[in-house]
Amino acid sequence: MTDTIEVNVLTEQQAKAELARLADALAKANLAYHTDDAPEISDADYDSLKRRNAEIEARFPDLKRDDSPSDQVGAPVASGFSKVTHAVSMLSLANAFEDDDVAEFDTRIRKYLGLNAGAQLSYTAEPKIDGLSLSLRYENGALVQAATRGDGTVGENVTANARTIDDVPQTLTGAPEVLEVRGEVYMSHPDFDALNARQEETGQKPFANPRNAAAGSLRQLDANITRARPLRFFAYAWGALSNPLADTQMGAIERLAELGFQTNPLTTLCAGPKEMVAHYRRIEQARATLGYDIDGVVYKVNDLALQGRLGFRSTTPRWAVAHKFPAELAWTRLDAIDIQVGRTGALSPVARLSPVTVGGVVVSNATLHNEDYIAGRDNKGGIIRDGKDIRVGDWVQVYRAGDVIPKVADVDLSKRPADALPFQFPSQCPECGSDAIREEGDAVRRCTGGLICPAQAVEKLKHFVSRGAFDIEGLGAKQVEMFYHDDQLPIRTPADIFSLKARDAGNLSKLANRDGWGETSAGNLFDAIDERRDVPLGRLIFALGIRHVGEVAANDLARHYLTWDAFAEAIDAAAPAAECHLQADAAEAAERKAAAEEGRRARIKPVRDNVWAEVDPHAQAAWADLTGIDGIGASVATALVTTFQQQAERRSIEALVSNLQIETTEAPAAADSPVAGKTVVFTGTLEKMTRAEAKARAEALGAKVSGSVSAKTDLLVAGPGAGSKAKKAADLGIETIDEDGWLDLIGAS
Ligand code: IVH
Numbered sequence: 001m002t003d004t005i006e007v008n009v010l011t012e013q014q015a016k017a018e019l020a021r022l023a024d025a026l027a028k029a030n031l032a033y034h035t036d037d038a039p040e041i042s043d044a045d046y047d048s049l050k051r052r053n054a055e056i057e058a059r060f061p062d063l064k065r066d067d068s069p070s071d072q073v074g075a076p077v078a079s080g081f082s083k084v085t086h087a088v089s090m091l092s093l094a095n096a097f098e099d100d101d102v103a104e105f106d107t108r109i110r111k112y113l114g115l116n117a118g119a120q121l122s123y124t125a126e127p128k129i130d131g132l133s134l135s136l137r138y139e140n141g142a143l144v145q146a147a148t149r150g151d152g153t154v155g156e157n158v159t160a161n162a163r164t165i166d167d168v169p170q171t172l173t174g175a176p177e178v179l180e181v182r183g184e185v186y187m188s189h190p191d192f193d194a195l196n197a198r199q200e201e202t203g204q205k206p207f208a209n210p211r212n213a214a215a216g217s218l219r220q221l222d223a224n225i226t227r228a229r230p231l232r233f234f235a236y237a238w239g240a241l242s243n244p245l246a247d248t249q250m251g252a253i254e255r256l257a258e259l260g261f262q263t264n265p266l267t268t269l270c271a272g273p274k275e276m277v278a279h280y281r282r283i284e285q286a287r288a289t290l291g292y293d294i295d296g297v298v299y300k301v302n303d304l305a306l307q308g309r310l311g312f313r314s315t316t317p318r319w320a321v322a323h324k325f326p327a328e329l330a331w332t333r334l335d336a337i338d339i340q341v342g343r344t345g346a347l348s349p350v351a352r353l354s355p356v357t358v359g360g361v362v363v364s365n366a367t368l369h370n371e372d373y374i375a376g377r378d379n380k381g382g383i384i385r386d387g388k389d390i391r392v393g394d395w396v397q398v399y400r401a402g403d404v405i406p407k408v409a410d411v412d413l414s415k416r417p418a419d420a421l422p423f424q425f426p427s428q429c430p431e432c433g434s435d436a437i438r439e440e441g442d443a444v445r446r447c448t449g450g451l452i453c454p455a456q457a458v459e460k461l462k463h464f465v466s467r468g469a470f471d472i473e474g475l476g477a478k479q480v481e482m483f484y485h486d487d488q489l490p491i492r493t494p495a496d497i498f499s500l501k502a503r504d505a506g507n508l509s510k511l512a513n514r515d516g517w518g519e520t521s522a523g524n525l526f527d528a529i530d531e532r533r534d535v536p537l538g539r540l541i542f543a544l545g546i547r548h549v550g551e552v553a554a555n556d557l558a559r560h561y562l563t564w565d566a567f568a569e570a571i572d573a574a575a576p577a578a579e580c581h582l583q584a585d586a587a588e589a590a591e592r593k594a595a596a597e598e599g600r601r602a603r604i605k606p607v608r609d610n611v612w613a614e615v616d617p618h619a620q621a622a623w624a625d626l627t628g629i630d631g632i633g634a635s636v637a638t639a640l641v642t643t644f645q646q647q648a649e650r651r652s653i654e655a656l657v658s659n660l661q662i663e664t665t666e667a668p669a670a671a672d673s674p675v676a677g678k679t680v681v682f683t684g685t686l687e688k689m690t691r692a693e694a695k696a697r698a699e700a701l702g703a704k705v706s707g708s709v710s711a712k713t714d715l716l717v718a719g720p721g722a723g724s725k726a727k728k729a730a731d732l733g734i735e736t737i738d739e740d741g742w743l744d745l746i747g748a749s
Helices: 012-035 043-059 099-113 189-201 210-218 223-227 249-258 273-289 304-310 371-375 454-464 477-484 494-498 500-505 519-531 537-543 551-561 564-598 604-612 617-627 634-645 647-657 691-700 724-732 739-745
Strands: 083-085 123-129 132-139 142-148 154-156 178-186 232-241 268-270 294-301 320-324 328-341 347-358 361-367 395-400 407-412 534-536 661-663 679-683 704-706 715-718 735-737
Touching (some): 012 043, 043 320, 099 294, 099 304, 099 320, 123 232, 132 210, 210 223, 249 304, 268 273, 273 294, 273 320, 294 304, 328 454, 361 395, 454 477, 494 500, 494 647, 537 551, 537 564, 537 661, 551 564, 564 617, 617 634, 679 724, 691 704
Parallel strands (some): 534 661, 679 715, 715 735
Antiparallel strands (some): 083 154, 123 268, 132 142, 132 178, 347 361
């Protein structure tokens, strides 16, 4: 993290660059957490990135980005479930970290309501459950729909799955005609341990923590799998209502309990910040014995009329705050640093630690991020940990934020052994010996071995069979490892999976005769593989495991190109331009350097134009089409082209594709709307809806939403602060309207 530069001494240029970096990091973290159920950073790190972003935005309000993380909740819904637009948005909570923040919360509320310090104002305080939120809609007492939060506006329809949860009543007696009950789905510690034991036994990947297990279980396309998973539900809030539940938060919770919902027994009424903090301490003390994960305490204004007056900011209510628990820390010895090679060749250093208990969990491995982190630098060359490097033999501080992978945060130099040497990060891949290189601007060193590197090949295969990808029952990470090293019946590329049955038929060492296998399990595996020969285009693209191409990008590509052939042709057509894009970046960097040395202004546009002038117009058009897809930037496009150009990769992809029937993605229904089939770009600040909501609504009406203005753009919706996109649209004579005009056009005003 680059929290080293004080916000008040940041230059405008530094602030802009950092806001871009933070938007990117938070978008990635959101996707990993909400859509992939596989968090990549701890909650504490996430909160600190968000705080830093808000601080910079507060100091440089003009630099606030169109896609500012401050305006976003959660992440878009994953594919596979139908979508539900929430009648009342599902929001997030603002955070408090220190006791003083709680007092400030109270002061802010009093100020907003015009109450003096002596006026009585009470709050509820209850545990913040670390699960995933769920909205249950009851009509005339019957459960009719259950939806996840998604991006806060549109969630996933998980009704069939929610019906399998014991704590979710199917019918209610005496409830309002319409009642949306909101709360948290979670898994208890004993149930989580038992589930992971079963996962291990059946060769499936264990879940990282109870939250992931709960999310992974609820978001199963097959409700029978959810039924077999022990999920629970605490109710703590509500959405649409035909009649109020009560006058107070506490009263409403009691009413929910009377209706048959589980409500948290540690919910208490507090007369002010002192009592709130005291209850926080009590809950913190009880945390280890609760039997389920919580990550803080939520305070809510008790009087519902006052909640109504306080209302909401863009993504959080003014009347509630989450007081988070601090991350957990411990000191231990760093015994070794191992290097793991990932799917995209990234060399990741892993700390092997003398086992230590951090917040009730024994930790013996932790991430060290990358070589700069070990050396005491961030990825922009800034100093972290006061520049202290990390060496084998050091005493290190291990940090765990309740759920995700532990991290090494600090080093105690006074305990450093005299013979400890700086860590030499390998420049060769430890798995295959190929050169491991670090590209300009990349924090990560990568093995260049591609598919010849066994570590990359195995990781790619594990990704290929994972849940959002081909999701082949009975072929998990463990089996992939086994088959990869099997000389009789190897699986070394995805295509090998689909020839497994045919190869087994002529094999002396048949799968059914092996230890741990039999006729039934081998037959089941072959059937499960056959079932996956029909594959939706988006899933296939995601399964290829191309760098930067996550589930969302893969589905965006599928929706844009619709068929595999169109997609593959487009990537090939864009190839000459990708090379040129890299050259233009290099030419721009050289020009900036030369200009700085010569003390003149850099002439970027002519330099870039010069390089592009060499590129065939067909390739330029293909590149512009690809990078014009909302959410597909130059780095995704370059990664796609690079993969398709590598011969071994290309052969592997083609062999795979020849085994599959790829389902063509349906073009969005040409809805009977004025924007159906039109390409729309949103720019500037939207004041009445989030960017995600605007995009979702436009797409629901059959429009294509693009991130950049081009000759193909039909309509620009420009809010305040619109800059270069509005100018470009004007130059191209593209119709431009404001947010109200857009709402009129789609009949939503
Ligand atoms: S109240 C309008 N109460 O925390 C806000 N949320 O970080 C309604 N959460 O999305 C939320 N325990 O998933 C509330 N006791 C609790 C909670 C709770 C967990 C989750 C919820 C929310 C997230 C925000």
